Amino acid sequence: MLKIFTKKEELKNYRDQIIGSVGLIPTMGNLHEGHLSLLKTSLDQNDNSIITIFVNKTQFGPHEDFDKYPRTFDEDLTKIESIVIGKNKEVIVFHPETADEIYPPGFQTSISIGPLKEILCGQFRPTHFDGVTTVVYKLFTLSRPTRAYFGQKDYQQCIIIKKMIDDLEIPLEMHILPIIRSVSGLALSSRNQYLSSKELNEGLHLIKTLKKCEQLLLQKENYQTFIQKELSQHSEWDYLEIRDGDTLLTLLPTSKKAVILGAFRLGKTRLLDNIVVNLC
Ligand code: AMP
Numbered sequence: 001m002l003k004i005f006t007k008k009e010e011l012k013n014y015r016d017q018i019i020g021s022v023g024l025i026p027t028m029g030n031l032h033e034g035h036l037s038l039l040k041t042s043l044d045q046n047d048n049s050i051i052t053i054f055v056n057k058t059q060f061g062p063h064e065d066f067d068k069y070p071r072t073f074d075e076d077l078t079k080i081e082s083i084v085i086g087k088n089k090e091v092i093v094f095h096p097e098t099a100d101e102i103y104p105p106g107f108q109t110s111i112s113i114g115p116l117k118e119i120l121c122g123q124f125r126p127t128h129f130d131g132v133t134t135v136v137y138k139l140f141t142l143s144r145p146t147r148a149y150f151g152q153k154d155y156q157q158c159i160i161i162k163k164m165i166d167d168l169e170i171p172l173e174m175h176i177l178p179i180i181r182s183v184s185g186l187a188l189s190s191r192n193q194y195l196s197s198k199e200l201n202e203g204l205h206l207i208k209t210l211k212k213c214e215q216l217l218l219q220k221e222n223y224q225t226f227i228q229k230e231l232s233q234h235s236e237w238d239y240l241e242i243r244d245g246d247t248l249l250t251l252l253p254t255s256k257k258a259v260i261l262g263a264f265r266l267g268k269t270r271l272l273d274n275i276v277v278n279l280c
Helices: 008-017 033-045 073-084 128-143 155-167 190-194 197-202 204-218 223-233
Strands: 002-005 022-027 048-053 090-094 147-151 173-177 237-244 257-266 269-278
Touching: 002 008, 002 073, 008 090, 008 128, 022 033, 022 128, 033 048, 033 073, 033 147, 033 173, 048 073, 048 128, 073 090, 128 155, 147 155, 155 173, 155 257, 155 269, 190 269, 197 204, 204 223, 204 237, 204 257, 204 269, 223 237
Parallel strands: 002 090, 022 048, 022 147, 048 090, 147 173
Antiparallel strands: 237 257, 257 269
């Protein structure tokens, strides 16, 4: 059964009455198979699922695409319905009618993580992760989930949210699910629709380069030289780095897993992707 709430009071009242487990899937809408994979897993693992659709202004920089971010609620609902149909599970779609539902007048609290928010994407989007952690914390308190689902596609976001959960001892299980890709290999993203077909093709350079790094890493070859050359030859890179997969700090000989992360710009659109490599 599907219920749509546009007010946080509806969500809170409903949550107070829920018996059984609750899965939370925070999204900004314009749903694609990546988002839907999170919902499907939540449906499998929980009695109730709450999918939130909220384009959170505080995680956008002043010159970013908040105004033109695709808002497609009716299509999103149809996609959710097609997954929920036939399943004997409760699904709540929380779609705040205004930003005041999340940030009422006078709101002045921010959840801000330490140095993790300053590296990688944080160098280019200095206020982004404060916006993410604050809204996710708020969605956690409104939904009080048993489990919360995030995509590996936004790897730094996952590590930051995991750190917030650990540091603040938020009582929930965090699940990080694999990246869903197009047939060509591009990680699905709501922002891919900004790209022309030529750019969609050029965007494949991102995953091809990450795979080359993976190969060099696994063969214990000098990936640093390759990365330096790649960065100097292609000005589209915001960054291309290999870090410790658990901490996002420097990769050490003792690291159990590595993550190869890239952000690649095509016009005004930034594509993100990553590959995790188990080292033991
Ligand atoms: P967004 O609507 O972009 O904020 O994304 C909402 C959630 O969906 C986040 O946890 C994302 O990491 C996840 N997500 C986005 N794209 C993908 C993808 N291609 N595969 C898996 N999860 C994804």
